[in-house]
Amino acid sequence: MKPSRPSISPRHPVAVFVGTRPEVIKLAPVVRELAARGVPHRLLSTGQHRELIDPILAAFSLTPDHDLKLMRPEQSLAGLSAALLQGVDALLHQLQPSWVVVQGDTTTVAMAALAAFYRQIAVAHVEAGLRTRVRDDPFPEEMNRTLLGDLADLHLAPTPAACRNLARQGVAANRIELVGNTVIDALHSMVELVRDRPLADFGLPELHRGRLVLVTGHRRENLGEGFDGIFRGLGRVAREGGEEVEVIYPVHLNPKVRRQARALLGDAPNVRLIEPLDYPAFVRLMTAAHIIVTDSGGVQEEAAALGIPTLVTRRTSERQEAMAAGVAELVGVEEEAVAAAVLRLLRDEQLYRRRAVASDAFGDGKSSARVVAALLNADRNSVG
């Protein structure tokens, strides 16, 4: 079954769905571009995240046209998915969009795309084609991305490797566009605004020591054993890294992450656990960091673009470009490995200099223009 689909028009706008922090950051430049080109569109928030996305929306002066407000404390994947399918479906019924645009691999993405498929609405997937090829790592994101490989009509891939992954899944070449990652657009615009300003302008703590190790961590597959190793490793870095080292970790709002971080790092010397930062503050803090330790996807991409040596606390990575460029290293989640990798970078100046090289592997800051051009082209040629 393939009914004829409406083209983009004021009666059938483009529906851009966001749910979590990285989706807002990575789709903000796309929404800006849609507006600049006069493409009829609506920004729809599923509200998978609440406190985490409000300041990010504000940083990009965005107000969703609708917010499903779905977040529940410690939400289950199944409960969230069920609510998303119903909520998104009702919005699609009301809005009659020509296209649904989603970004990344969250539950919002998988369920919005599935709801669109059920209504036979074309789906454009931004940041398509990332794969680790390990079905449950990251969990559940690898499955979400793989689903999108089959569900989406237009695949906007950030890198050549992502294009190859899609081709390997059987996606036709005319449905794949290499566009770069829109996070670099967001980053460039924010760096311009924040780079030269004092940390205090952003409510950031003064840095008392010379070398900041900036940490983020939130992945579900790292809960329990993984964070146990990562946090103990960081505790050792703070104790053994020398006078100059301080660790700052803006802790994600996931209560399970917060409990573990507080238990293992709450009393550690030279470690500051702080609240999640809004995007301008986080970007400013990244520009002050000596080393970044992270399990985040977006932070890996941003750190590579800024040339900040990064240690990736995961077992697998779908962002091999950062490793190939030399700026990032996959260190796993064992206490010994995490501590050793950070201490090595702190002590070996030559190694540090070799790693501290900015890479444009994830994009040149012009990806959102390519995303919108590809969308309009696909719309004209009825690719959906």
Ligand code: UD1
């Ligand atoms: C989700 C995504 C993950 C993405 C991450 C970005 C899924 C399955 N996971 O993970 O891919 O990398 O977002 O941050 O889609 N919470 C709050 N306030 C908020 C946000 C979260 O209190 O603003 C708490 C709630 O208790 C919520 C829990 O964190 O239930 C988990 O949130 P959820 O979106 O389910 O998963 P994340 O771990 O944030």
Ligand code: UDP
């Ligand atoms: N980020 C932020 N404040 C923070 C931590 C991260 O604004 O306190 C930004 C970061 O710059 C990046 C994005 O959030 O663009 C990454 O989101 P997250 O790590 O939650 O998700 P992932 O990218 O792993 O899906």
